[in-house]
Amino acid sequence: MTGGDILGFQRNLAPTPVSDAEREALLVNPGFGKVFTEHMVTVRYADSKGWYDARVEPFGPIPMSPATAVLHYAQEIFEGMKAYRSSDGGVTLFRPDANARRFRDSARRMAMPEIPEELFLGAVRELVTVDEKWIPGQAESSLYLRPYMIASEVFLGVRPSAEYLFGVIACPVGAYFKGGPTPIKLWISEEYTRAAPGGTGAAKCGGNYATSLVAQAEATREGCDQVVFLDTTERKYVDELGGMNIFFVYDDGTLVTPPLTGTILPGITRDSIIQLARDAGHQVVERPYSVDEWRADAGNGRLREVFACGTAAVVTPVGTLRSAAGEFSVGDGTPGEVTLKLRAQLLDIQQGRAKDPHGWVQKAL
Structure with a gap:
Protein backbone atom coordinates (compact mmCIF):
# COMPACT_ATOMS: atom_id res chain seq x y z
CA MET A 1 0.00 0.00 0.00
CA THR A 2 1.60 3.31 -1.08
CA GLY A 3 -0.74 5.55 0.92
CA GLY A 4 -2.21 7.06 -2.25
CA ASP A 5 -5.57 5.69 -1.08
CA ILE A 6 -6.57 6.25 2.53
CA LEU A 7 -6.00 3.25 4.73
CA GLY A 8 -8.75 1.62 6.73
CA PHE A 9 -8.11 2.11 10.45
CA GLN A 10 -8.29 -0.94 12.68
CA ARG A 11 -9.90 0.03 15.99
CA ASN A 12 -8.70 -1.55 19.21
CA LEU A 13 -10.47 0.57 21.80
CA ALA A 14 -9.66 0.83 25.51
CA PRO A 15 -11.25 -2.15 27.28
CA THR A 16 -12.14 -0.09 30.36
CA PRO A 17 -13.22 3.42 29.31
CA VAL A 18 -12.73 6.36 31.66
CA SER A 19 -16.01 7.06 33.45
CA ASP A 20 -18.00 10.18 32.59
CA ALA A 21 -17.50 11.51 36.12
CA GLU A 22 -13.71 11.01 36.02
CA ARG A 23 -13.43 12.57 32.59
CA GLU A 24 -15.53 15.60 33.58
CA ALA A 25 -13.33 16.12 36.64
CA LEU A 26 -10.20 16.08 34.45
CA LEU A 27 -11.75 18.55 32.01
CA VAL A 28 -12.39 21.19 34.68
CA ASN A 29 -8.77 22.34 34.66
CA PRO A 30 -6.70 20.20 32.28
CA GLY A 31 -3.78 22.61 31.90
CA PHE A 32 -1.76 22.17 28.71
CA GLY A 33 -0.21 18.88 27.65
CA LYS A 34 -0.79 17.14 30.97
CA VAL A 35 -4.04 15.21 30.51
CA PHE A 36 -4.30 12.90 27.48
CA THR A 37 -7.28 11.22 25.88
CA GLU A 38 -7.81 7.46 26.00
CA HIS A 39 -6.61 6.60 22.52
CA MET A 40 -3.92 7.28 19.94
CA VAL A 41 -3.52 6.65 16.23
CA THR A 42 -0.48 4.98 14.66
CA VAL A 43 0.42 4.29 11.03
CA ARG A 44 3.65 2.65 9.90
CA TYR A 45 5.80 3.18 6.84
CA ALA A 46 8.52 1.13 5.17
CA ASP A 47 10.41 1.93 1.99
CA SER A 48 9.54 -1.54 0.75
CA LYS A 49 5.73 -1.19 1.04
CA GLY A 50 4.74 2.39 1.77
CA TRP A 51 2.15 3.29 4.42
CA TYR A 52 0.46 0.39 6.22
CA ASP A 53 -0.97 -0.87 9.53
CA ALA A 54 -3.24 2.06 10.46
CA ARG A 55 -4.54 1.60 14.00
CA VAL A 56 -6.51 3.26 16.78
CA GLU A 57 -5.44 1.84 20.11
CA PRO A 58 -5.32 2.73 23.80
CA PHE A 59 -2.96 5.59 24.66
CA GLY A 60 0.25 4.17 26.04
CA PRO A 61 4.00 3.63 25.64
CA ILE A 62 5.57 2.92 22.26
CA PRO A 63 8.01 0.00 22.54
CA MET A 64 11.32 0.66 20.81
CA SER A 65 14.87 -0.58 20.67
CA PRO A 66 17.66 1.55 22.19
CA ALA A 67 19.08 1.56 18.65
CA THR A 68 15.97 3.13 17.10
CA ALA A 69 17.13 5.77 14.62
CA VAL A 70 15.18 8.71 16.07
CA LEU A 71 17.06 8.41 19.36
CA HIS A 72 20.41 8.94 17.63
CA TYR A 73 19.83 11.03 14.50
CA ALA A 74 16.74 13.08 15.44
CA GLN A 75 14.62 12.38 12.36
CA GLU A 76 11.42 13.64 13.93
CA ILE A 77 8.68 16.14 13.04
CA PHE A 78 5.33 17.14 14.52
CA GLU A 79 2.34 19.43 14.19
CA GLY A 80 0.07 21.33 16.56
CA MET A 81 -3.62 21.82 15.80
CA LYS A 82 -6.97 21.91 17.59
CA ALA A 83 -10.48 20.48 17.46
CA TYR A 84 -13.26 22.71 18.79
CA ARG A 85 -16.72 22.21 20.20
CA SER A 86 -18.68 24.60 17.99
CA SER A 87 -21.62 26.73 19.07
CA ASP A 88 -24.08 24.29 17.46
CA GLY A 89 -22.64 21.35 19.42
CA GLY A 90 -20.66 19.91 16.51
CA VAL A 91 -16.91 19.43 16.29
CA THR A 92 -14.70 21.41 13.93
CA LEU A 93 -11.05 21.66 12.87
CA PHE A 94 -9.31 24.89 11.93
CA ARG A 95 -7.34 24.79 8.66
CA PRO A 96 -6.28 21.13 9.03
CA ASP A 97 -5.26 21.05 5.36
CA ALA A 98 -2.63 23.71 6.13
CA ASN A 99 -1.24 21.52 8.91
CA ALA A 100 -1.11 18.58 6.51
CA ARG A 101 0.83 20.63 3.95
CA ARG A 102 3.28 21.95 6.53
CA PHE A 103 3.80 18.42 7.84
CA ARG A 104 4.73 17.29 4.33
CA ASP A 105 7.10 20.25 3.96
CA SER A 106 8.77 19.37 7.27
CA ALA A 107 9.09 15.73 6.22
CA ARG A 108 10.73 16.72 2.95
CA ARG A 109 13.30 18.86 4.76
CA MET A 110 14.11 16.06 7.22
CA ALA A 111 14.48 13.40 4.49
CA MET A 112 11.35 11.59 5.68
CA PRO A 113 8.46 10.17 3.62
CA GLU A 114 5.67 12.61 2.80
CA ILE A 115 2.39 11.35 4.22
CA PRO A 116 -0.57 11.86 1.84
CA GLU A 117 -2.92 14.64 2.95
CA GLU A 118 -5.94 12.32 2.99
CA LEU A 119 -4.13 9.90 5.31
CA PHE A 120 -2.96 12.68 7.64
CA LEU A 121 -6.47 14.15 7.85
CA GLY A 122 -8.05 10.71 8.14
CA ALA A 123 -5.86 9.90 11.15
CA VAL A 124 -6.76 13.18 12.84
CA ARG A 125 -10.48 12.71 12.24
CA GLU A 126 -10.31 9.10 13.42
CA LEU A 127 -8.91 10.13 16.80
CA VAL A 128 -11.34 13.03 17.16
CA THR A 129 -14.22 10.67 16.43
CA VAL A 130 -13.12 8.03 18.95
CA ASP A 131 -12.27 10.52 21.72
CA GLU A 132 -14.95 13.12 20.96
CA LYS A 133 -16.15 13.12 24.59
CA TRP A 134 -12.78 14.61 25.61
CA ILE A 135 -13.40 17.87 23.77
CA PRO A 136 -14.15 20.55 26.40
CA GLY A 137 -17.09 22.85 25.95
CA GLN A 138 -15.93 25.89 27.92
CA ALA A 139 -15.05 29.19 26.27
CA GLU A 140 -11.61 29.15 24.58
CA SER A 141 -11.12 25.45 25.40
CA SER A 142 -10.31 22.84 22.78
CA LEU A 143 -8.78 19.45 22.08
CA TYR A 144 -5.12 19.94 21.19
CA LEU A 145 -3.95 17.44 18.56
CA ARG A 146 -0.33 16.41 18.12
CA PRO A 147 0.44 14.54 14.88
CA TYR A 148 4.07 13.39 14.80
CA MET A 149 6.45 11.14 12.87
CA ILE A 150 9.65 9.46 13.99
CA ALA A 151 12.34 7.35 12.34
CA SER A 152 11.66 3.85 13.65
CA GLU A 153 14.23 1.67 11.92
CA VAL A 154 16.63 -0.09 14.28
CA PHE A 155 20.16 0.71 13.09
CA LEU A 156 23.19 2.92 13.71
CA GLY A 157 24.49 4.82 10.71
CA VAL A 158 24.16 8.31 9.26
CA ARG A 159 21.50 7.93 6.57
CA PRO A 160 17.73 8.40 6.33
CA SER A 161 15.76 5.69 8.08
CA ALA A 162 13.94 3.14 5.93
CA GLU A 163 11.05 2.82 8.44
CA TYR A 164 8.85 5.39 10.18
CA LEU A 165 6.03 5.65 12.69
CA PHE A 166 3.35 8.30 12.21
CA GLY A 167 0.99 8.94 15.09
CA VAL A 168 -1.59 11.30 16.56
CA ILE A 169 -2.23 11.93 20.25
CA ALA A 170 -4.55 14.47 21.88
CA CYS A 171 -4.97 16.42 25.09
CA PRO A 172 -7.85 18.63 26.24
CA VAL A 173 -6.75 22.19 26.97
CA GLY A 174 -8.45 25.12 28.65
CA ALA A 175 -8.05 28.82 28.04
CA TYR A 176 -4.35 29.69 27.80
CA PHE A 177 -4.97 32.86 29.81
CA LYS A 178 -7.02 32.86 32.99
CA GLY A 179 -8.90 36.14 33.23
CA GLY A 180 -7.87 37.34 29.77
CA PRO A 181 -4.57 37.90 27.96
CA THR A 182 -1.84 39.72 29.90
CA PRO A 183 1.15 41.33 28.15
Whole structure:
Protein backbone atom coordinates (compact mmCIF):
# COMPACT_ATOMS: atom_id res chain seq x y z
CA MET A 1 0.00 0.00 0.00
CA THR A 2 1.60 3.31 -1.08
CA GLY A 3 -0.74 5.55 0.92
CA GLY A 4 -2.21 7.06 -2.25
CA ASP A 5 -5.57 5.69 -1.08
CA ILE A 6 -6.57 6.25 2.53
CA LEU A 7 -6.00 3.25 4.73
CA GLY A 8 -8.75 1.62 6.73
CA PHE A 9 -8.11 2.11 10.45
CA GLN A 10 -8.29 -0.94 12.68
CA ARG A 11 -9.90 0.03 15.99
CA ASN A 12 -8.70 -1.55 19.21
CA LEU A 13 -10.47 0.57 21.80
CA ALA A 14 -9.66 0.83 25.51
CA PRO A 15 -11.25 -2.15 27.28
CA THR A 16 -12.14 -0.09 30.36
CA PRO A 17 -13.22 3.42 29.31
CA VAL A 18 -12.73 6.36 31.66
CA SER A 19 -16.01 7.06 33.45
CA ASP A 20 -18.00 10.18 32.59
CA ALA A 21 -17.50 11.51 36.12
CA GLU A 22 -13.71 11.01 36.02
CA ARG A 23 -13.43 12.57 32.59
CA GLU A 24 -15.53 15.60 33.58
CA ALA A 25 -13.33 16.12 36.64
CA LEU A 26 -10.20 16.08 34.45
CA LEU A 27 -11.75 18.55 32.01
CA VAL A 28 -12.39 21.19 34.68
CA ASN A 29 -8.77 22.34 34.66
CA PRO A 30 -6.70 20.20 32.28
CA GLY A 31 -3.78 22.61 31.90
CA PHE A 32 -1.76 22.17 28.71
CA GLY A 33 -0.21 18.88 27.65
CA LYS A 34 -0.79 17.14 30.97
CA VAL A 35 -4.04 15.21 30.51
CA PHE A 36 -4.30 12.90 27.48
CA THR A 37 -7.28 11.22 25.88
CA GLU A 38 -7.81 7.46 26.00
CA HIS A 39 -6.61 6.60 22.52
CA MET A 40 -3.92 7.28 19.94
CA VAL A 41 -3.52 6.65 16.23
CA THR A 42 -0.48 4.98 14.66
CA VAL A 43 0.42 4.29 11.03
CA ARG A 44 3.65 2.65 9.90
CA TYR A 45 5.80 3.18 6.84
CA ALA A 46 8.52 1.13 5.17
CA ASP A 47 10.41 1.93 1.99
CA SER A 48 9.54 -1.54 0.75
CA LYS A 49 5.73 -1.19 1.04
CA GLY A 50 4.74 2.39 1.77
CA TRP A 51 2.15 3.29 4.42
CA TYR A 52 0.46 0.39 6.22
CA ASP A 53 -0.97 -0.87 9.53
CA ALA A 54 -3.24 2.06 10.46
CA ARG A 55 -4.54 1.60 14.00
CA VAL A 56 -6.51 3.26 16.78
CA GLU A 57 -5.44 1.84 20.11
CA PRO A 58 -5.32 2.73 23.80
CA PHE A 59 -2.96 5.59 24.66
CA GLY A 60 0.25 4.17 26.04
CA PRO A 61 4.00 3.63 25.64
CA ILE A 62 5.57 2.92 22.26
CA PRO A 63 8.01 0.00 22.54
CA MET A 64 11.32 0.66 20.81
CA SER A 65 14.87 -0.58 20.67
CA PRO A 66 17.66 1.55 22.19
CA ALA A 67 19.08 1.56 18.65
CA THR A 68 15.97 3.13 17.10
CA ALA A 69 17.13 5.77 14.62
CA VAL A 70 15.18 8.71 16.07
CA LEU A 71 17.06 8.41 19.36
CA HIS A 72 20.41 8.94 17.63
CA TYR A 73 19.83 11.03 14.50
CA ALA A 74 16.74 13.08 15.44
CA GLN A 75 14.62 12.38 12.36
CA GLU A 76 11.42 13.64 13.93
CA ILE A 77 8.68 16.14 13.04
CA PHE A 78 5.33 17.14 14.52
CA GLU A 79 2.34 19.43 14.19
CA GLY A 80 0.07 21.33 16.56
CA MET A 81 -3.62 21.82 15.80
CA LYS A 82 -6.97 21.91 17.59
CA ALA A 83 -10.48 20.48 17.46
CA TYR A 84 -13.26 22.71 18.79
CA ARG A 85 -16.72 22.21 20.20
CA SER A 86 -18.68 24.60 17.99
CA SER A 87 -21.62 26.73 19.07
CA ASP A 88 -24.08 24.29 17.46
CA GLY A 89 -22.64 21.35 19.42
CA GLY A 90 -20.66 19.91 16.51
CA VAL A 91 -16.91 19.43 16.29
CA THR A 92 -14.70 21.41 13.93
CA LEU A 93 -11.05 21.66 12.87
CA PHE A 94 -9.31 24.89 11.93
CA ARG A 95 -7.34 24.79 8.66
CA PRO A 96 -6.28 21.13 9.03
CA ASP A 97 -5.26 21.05 5.36
CA ALA A 98 -2.63 23.71 6.13
CA ASN A 99 -1.24 21.52 8.91
CA ALA A 100 -1.11 18.58 6.51
CA ARG A 101 0.83 20.63 3.95
CA ARG A 102 3.28 21.95 6.53
CA PHE A 103 3.80 18.42 7.84
CA ARG A 104 4.73 17.29 4.33
CA ASP A 105 7.10 20.25 3.96
CA SER A 106 8.77 19.37 7.27
CA ALA A 107 9.09 15.73 6.22
CA ARG A 108 10.73 16.72 2.95
CA ARG A 109 13.30 18.86 4.76
CA MET A 110 14.11 16.06 7.22
CA ALA A 111 14.48 13.40 4.49
CA MET A 112 11.35 11.59 5.68
CA PRO A 113 8.46 10.17 3.62
CA GLU A 114 5.67 12.61 2.80
CA ILE A 115 2.39 11.35 4.22
CA PRO A 116 -0.57 11.86 1.84
CA GLU A 117 -2.92 14.64 2.95
CA GLU A 118 -5.94 12.32 2.99
CA LEU A 119 -4.13 9.90 5.31
CA PHE A 120 -2.96 12.68 7.64
CA LEU A 121 -6.47 14.15 7.85
CA GLY A 122 -8.05 10.71 8.14
CA ALA A 123 -5.86 9.90 11.15
CA VAL A 124 -6.76 13.18 12.84
CA ARG A 125 -10.48 12.71 12.24
CA GLU A 126 -10.31 9.10 13.42
CA LEU A 127 -8.91 10.13 16.80
CA VAL A 128 -11.34 13.03 17.16
CA THR A 129 -14.22 10.67 16.43
CA VAL A 130 -13.12 8.03 18.95
CA ASP A 131 -12.27 10.52 21.72
CA GLU A 132 -14.95 13.12 20.96
CA LYS A 133 -16.15 13.12 24.59
CA TRP A 134 -12.78 14.61 25.61
CA ILE A 135 -13.40 17.87 23.77
CA PRO A 136 -14.15 20.55 26.40
CA GLY A 137 -17.09 22.85 25.95
CA GLN A 138 -15.93 25.89 27.92
CA ALA A 139 -15.05 29.19 26.27
CA GLU A 140 -11.61 29.15 24.58
CA SER A 141 -11.12 25.45 25.40
CA SER A 142 -10.31 22.84 22.78
CA LEU A 143 -8.78 19.45 22.08
CA TYR A 144 -5.12 19.94 21.19
CA LEU A 145 -3.95 17.44 18.56
CA ARG A 146 -0.33 16.41 18.12
CA PRO A 147 0.44 14.54 14.88
CA TYR A 148 4.07 13.39 14.80
CA MET A 149 6.45 11.14 12.87
CA ILE A 150 9.65 9.46 13.99
CA ALA A 151 12.34 7.35 12.34
CA SER A 152 11.66 3.85 13.65
CA GLU A 153 14.23 1.67 11.92
CA VAL A 154 16.63 -0.09 14.28
CA PHE A 155 20.16 0.71 13.09
CA LEU A 156 23.19 2.92 13.71
CA GLY A 157 24.49 4.82 10.71
CA VAL A 158 24.16 8.31 9.26
CA ARG A 159 21.50 7.93 6.57
CA PRO A 160 17.73 8.40 6.33
CA SER A 161 15.76 5.69 8.08
CA ALA A 162 13.94 3.14 5.93
CA GLU A 163 11.05 2.82 8.44
CA TYR A 164 8.85 5.39 10.18
CA LEU A 165 6.03 5.65 12.69
CA PHE A 166 3.35 8.30 12.21
CA GLY A 167 0.99 8.94 15.09
CA VAL A 168 -1.59 11.30 16.56
CA ILE A 169 -2.23 11.93 20.25
CA ALA A 170 -4.55 14.47 21.88
CA CYS A 171 -4.97 16.42 25.09
CA PRO A 172 -7.85 18.63 26.24
CA VAL A 173 -6.75 22.19 26.97
CA GLY A 174 -8.45 25.12 28.65
CA ALA A 175 -8.05 28.82 28.04
CA TYR A 176 -4.35 29.69 27.80
CA PHE A 177 -4.97 32.86 29.81
CA LYS A 178 -7.02 32.86 32.99
CA GLY A 179 -8.90 36.14 33.23
CA GLY A 180 -7.87 37.34 29.77
CA PRO A 181 -4.57 37.90 27.96
CA THR A 182 -1.84 39.72 29.90
CA PRO A 183 1.15 41.33 28.15
CA ILE A 184 4.27 39.19 28.45
CA LYS A 185 7.94 40.14 28.85
CA LEU A 186 10.47 39.07 26.25
CA TRP A 187 14.22 38.51 26.58
CA ILE A 188 16.56 39.11 23.63
CA SER A 189 18.92 36.21 23.16
CA GLU A 190 22.27 37.72 22.17
CA GLU A 191 24.36 34.57 22.58
CA TYR A 192 22.10 31.93 21.07
CA THR A 193 20.28 31.73 17.74
CA ARG A 194 17.41 29.50 16.67
CA ALA A 195 18.10 28.72 13.01
CA ALA A 196 20.36 29.77 10.14
CA PRO A 197 19.75 30.12 6.39
CA GLY A 198 19.73 26.68 4.85
CA GLY A 199 18.91 25.07 8.20
CA THR A 200 15.70 23.60 9.58
CA GLY A 201 14.05 26.81 10.82
CA ALA A 202 11.02 26.44 8.57
CA ALA A 203 10.48 22.79 9.53
CA LYS A 204 8.49 21.86 12.62
CA CYS A 205 11.08 19.50 14.05
CA GLY A 206 12.02 18.88 17.65
CA GLY A 207 15.61 20.00 17.17
CA ASN A 208 14.52 23.61 16.64
CA TYR A 209 12.82 23.60 20.02
CA ALA A 210 15.65 21.76 21.75
CA THR A 211 18.14 24.45 20.71
CA SER A 212 15.81 27.15 22.05
CA LEU A 213 15.63 25.75 25.58
CA VAL A 214 18.93 27.11 26.90
CA ALA A 215 17.92 30.58 25.74
CA GLN A 216 14.44 30.14 27.22
CA ALA A 217 16.01 29.17 30.54
CA GLU A 218 18.07 32.35 30.38
CA ALA A 219 14.90 34.35 29.72
CA THR A 220 13.25 32.78 32.75
CA ARG A 221 16.21 33.67 34.96
CA GLU A 222 15.89 37.25 33.76
CA GLY A 223 12.23 37.38 34.78
CA CYS A 224 10.83 37.07 31.26
CA ASP A 225 8.14 34.82 29.81
CA GLN A 226 9.64 34.08 26.39
CA VAL A 227 12.83 34.50 24.41
CA VAL A 228 13.07 36.37 21.11
CA PHE A 229 15.72 35.22 18.64
CA LEU A 230 17.68 37.41 16.22
CA ASP A 231 19.03 36.60 12.78
CA THR A 232 22.25 34.62 12.61
CA THR A 233 24.04 36.90 10.14
CA GLU A 234 23.86 40.41 11.59
CA ARG A 235 22.36 39.63 15.00
CA LYS A 236 20.03 42.65 14.75
CA TYR A 237 16.84 41.53 13.02
CA VAL A 238 13.99 39.77 14.83
CA ASP A 239 13.28 36.20 13.70
CA GLU A 240 10.68 34.75 16.06
CA LEU A 241 10.07 33.71 19.65
CA GLY A 242 10.94 30.28 21.00
CA GLY A 243 7.58 28.98 19.82
CA MET A 244 5.60 31.88 18.29
CA ASN A 245 5.66 34.38 15.44
CA ILE A 246 5.57 38.11 16.19
CA PHE A 247 3.80 41.24 14.88
CA PHE A 248 4.34 44.98 15.38
CA VAL A 249 1.41 47.44 15.15
CA TYR A 250 2.04 51.09 14.23
CA ASP A 251 0.01 54.22 14.91
CA ASP A 252 -1.31 54.32 11.33
CA GLY A 253 -2.66 50.77 11.66
CA THR A 254 0.16 49.12 9.71
CA LEU A 255 1.28 45.69 10.88
CA VAL A 256 4.89 44.60 10.37
CA THR A 257 6.13 41.01 10.73
CA PRO A 258 9.42 39.28 9.82
CA PRO A 259 9.37 37.64 6.37
CA LEU A 260 9.42 33.92 5.69
CA THR A 261 12.95 33.46 4.41
CA GLY A 262 13.44 29.90 5.62
CA THR A 263 14.69 30.60 9.13
CA ILE A 264 11.34 30.92 10.89
CA LEU A 265 8.31 28.66 11.07
CA PRO A 266 5.49 29.56 8.64
CA GLY A 267 2.82 29.73 11.32
CA ILE A 268 -0.76 28.92 10.36
CA THR A 269 -1.98 31.37 13.00
CA ARG A 270 0.46 33.93 11.54
CA ASP A 271 -0.99 33.44 8.06
CA SER A 272 -4.55 33.69 9.42
CA ILE A 273 -3.78 36.93 11.28
CA ILE A 274 -2.29 38.48 8.13
CA GLN A 275 -5.46 37.66 6.19
CA LEU A 276 -7.83 38.93 8.90
CA ALA A 277 -5.83 42.15 9.31
CA ARG A 278 -5.94 42.82 5.58
CA ASP A 279 -9.66 42.06 5.53
CA ALA A 280 -10.07 44.78 8.17
CA GLY A 281 -8.19 47.32 6.06
CA HIS A 282 -4.78 47.12 7.73
CA GLN A 283 -1.64 47.22 5.64
CA VAL A 284 0.52 44.21 6.51
CA VAL A 285 4.21 44.44 5.62
CA GLU A 286 6.52 41.42 5.75
CA ARG A 287 10.07 42.77 6.06
CA PRO A 288 13.20 42.55 8.24
CA TYR A 289 12.60 44.33 11.54
CA SER A 290 15.48 45.29 13.83
CA VAL A 291 15.63 45.57 17.59
CA ASP A 292 16.93 49.14 17.17
CA GLU A 293 13.79 50.01 15.20
CA TRP A 294 11.64 48.35 17.86
CA ARG A 295 13.33 50.40 20.60
CA ALA A 296 13.23 53.71 18.69
CA ASP A 297 9.60 53.49 17.60
CA ALA A 298 8.46 52.35 21.03
CA GLY A 299 10.20 55.44 22.42
CA ASN A 300 8.71 57.94 19.97
CA GLY A 301 5.22 56.45 20.23
CA ARG A 302 4.88 55.31 16.61
CA LEU A 303 4.87 51.66 17.66
CA ARG A 304 1.64 51.14 19.58
CA GLU A 305 1.32 47.37 20.03
CA VAL A 306 3.31 44.16 19.78
CA PHE A 307 1.86 40.66 19.86
CA ALA A 308 2.98 37.08 19.33
CA CYS A 309 0.84 34.32 17.88
CA GLY A 310 0.70 30.55 17.66
CA THR A 311 -1.67 27.60 17.95
CA ALA A 312 -1.46 27.22 21.73
CA ALA A 313 -1.90 30.82 22.91
CA VAL A 314 -3.58 32.11 19.71
CA VAL A 315 -2.62 35.79 20.16
CA THR A 316 -0.42 37.00 23.04
CA PRO A 317 0.17 40.72 23.73
CA VAL A 318 3.80 41.73 24.35
CA GLY A 319 4.53 44.53 26.79
CA THR A 320 8.24 44.65 27.61
CA LEU A 321 11.48 43.79 25.82
CA ARG A 322 14.46 43.16 28.10
CA SER A 323 18.14 42.57 27.32
CA ALA A 324 21.56 42.95 28.92
CA ALA A 325 21.43 46.62 27.82
CA GLY A 326 18.21 47.32 29.72
CA GLU A 327 14.51 47.22 28.93
CA PHE A 328 11.72 49.23 27.36
CA SER A 329 7.97 48.87 26.99
CA VAL A 330 5.41 49.40 24.27
CA GLY A 331 2.25 51.39 24.91
CA ASP A 332 0.72 51.73 28.34
CA GLY A 333 1.26 48.16 29.51
CA THR A 334 -2.19 46.90 28.58
CA PRO A 335 -3.23 44.75 25.58
CA GLY A 336 -3.73 46.93 22.49
CA GLU A 337 -6.97 47.44 20.59
CA VAL A 338 -5.79 45.83 17.36
CA THR A 339 -4.30 42.88 19.24
CA LEU A 340 -7.51 42.17 21.12
CA LYS A 341 -9.70 42.66 18.06
CA LEU A 342 -7.72 40.22 15.91
CA ARG A 343 -7.56 37.73 18.77
CA ALA A 344 -11.33 37.85 19.35
CA GLN A 345 -12.08 37.59 15.63
CA LEU A 346 -9.87 34.55 15.18
CA LEU A 347 -11.29 32.79 18.25
CA ASP A 348 -14.85 33.50 17.11
CA ILE A 349 -14.16 31.93 13.72
CA GLN A 350 -12.41 28.92 15.25
CA GLN A 351 -15.27 28.22 17.65
CA GLY A 352 -18.10 28.87 15.21
CA ARG A 353 -19.36 32.15 16.68
CA ALA A 354 -18.61 34.22 13.58
CA LYS A 355 -18.74 33.88 9.81
CA ASP A 356 -15.88 32.02 8.17
CA PRO A 357 -15.30 33.97 4.93
CA HIS A 358 -12.19 32.01 3.91
CA GLY A 359 -13.53 28.49 4.49
CA TRP A 360 -10.98 27.73 7.20
CA VAL A 361 -13.28 25.72 9.47
CA GLN A 362 -14.00 22.11 8.57
CA LYS A 363 -16.48 19.76 10.17
CA ALA A 364 -14.77 16.90 11.98
CA LEU A 365 -17.95 15.12 13.05
